[in-house]
Amino acid sequence: MFPENKSPLDKRRIDGNLRLLRLNLSDSLDFCSNDYLGFARSAELAGAIEKQVGFQKSLVNGATGSRLLSGNSLLAEELEEAVANFHKAECGLIFNSGYDANLGLFSCIASRSDTILYDELSHASIIDGVRLSTAHAFKFRHNDLEHLEALMKKASGTIYVGVESVYSMSGDFSPLSQILGLCEKYHALLIVDEAHATGVFGEKGKGRVVELGLEKKVFARVHTFGKALGVHGAIILGSEELRTFLINFSRPFIYSTALPPHSLIAVQCAYHFLNAQEGRINMLRERIVFFKEKAGLLKSLLFEESFSAIQCVIIKGNVKVKALAGSIQSRGYDVRPILSPTVASGSECIRICLHTFNTFEQIQGLLNEIESFCL
Ligand SMILES: Cc1ncc(COP(=O)(O)O)c(C=O)c1O
Secondary structure: OOOOOOOHHHHHHHHOOOOOOOOOOOOOEEOOOOOOOOOOOOHHHHHHHHHHHHHOOOOOOOOOOOOOOOOOOHHHHHHHHHHHHHOOOOEEEEEOOHHHHHHHHHHHOOOOOOEEEEEOOOOHHHHHHHHHOOOEEEEEOOOOHHHHHHHHHHOOOOEEEEEEOEOOOOOOEOOHHHHHHHHHHOOOEEEEEOOOOOOOOOHHHOOHHHHOOOOOOOOEEEEEOOOOOOOOOEEEEEOHHHHHHHHHHOHHHHOOOOOOHHHHHHHHHHHHHHHHOHHHHHHHHHHHHHHHHHHHOOOOOEEOOOOOOEEEEEOOOHHHHHHHHHHHHHOOEEOEEEOOOOOOOOOOEEEEEOOOOOOHHHHHHHHHHHHHHHO
């Protein structure tokens, strides 16, 4: 298929960044999953889901079609209303995943005379959605307001701005209030991906947009259910008009079988659990504060500036970062190296995710391992 040693796979092999699937090490300490609040491993939540599924005697096994055909249900519509209310939004539309939601939103929202501006560290699902769009599209330097404004000045048509409230790779915040200020100045519409803020920031985990009181000003929000909520799927929040627009033009929504009822019930239960488990959010915050305090003492190491559950220590070079990850893993800590080209060359890092179930001793132990490898 490809000339010898010239396939993209060979290049990855030579560069040392071939992706391989591996099973999770069940006996190692989880410092890499998105299960920030421990919901995915909660027997209590699992029990609540099982019980709720058991109650629904007429439950079908699958949705049987897309929402526009046979796959719609009262369950889906009531869940959308409840989740939208929780996050203080007018309306919501459920997608099969956060990837689908971003792809479906960014690909259809702008027309060919419009412009999409998005942060250079945006998740692949945003980038892929932008690629599918017919609009003009430009990325701005990460969190760089001056660069964003310079692009806004030159933009044509309606301007859409795409950001993540908490960046998935670096864990840092987007300066949402300032970005919104620019959006107001240039009549741009702001889209915020709240994947890593859902369940973690804002009252009861309503997200950064609600935490900052910006819910009436943001055009659209994407909340995912597969991270802190521990289940699966996603919702796009916005106006009733936006919901209708997506139902009509968002291809991942229109042309894919809807989530099965069991999944919808799992999301419903996860939100009930979130409402009742504010203590978990505080536990997570305590761990973030502890990590930052202890990491701050390690002057020889470079950590990304982050106040979220995602903390990165920069170890330049794929070879070195892989060696460090291997060494830490062999000591029983499950962390993953983030290699270039996933991040820019020179920004390779160990991405550490903190969870409610990581003890302070375990966090300190992980930092000790990193420090002793790097000395
Ligand atoms: C910022 C961000 N948006 C969207 C997604 C996709 O969400 P999902 O895993 O539900 O497809 C991710 C997943 O990692 C993410 O980090």
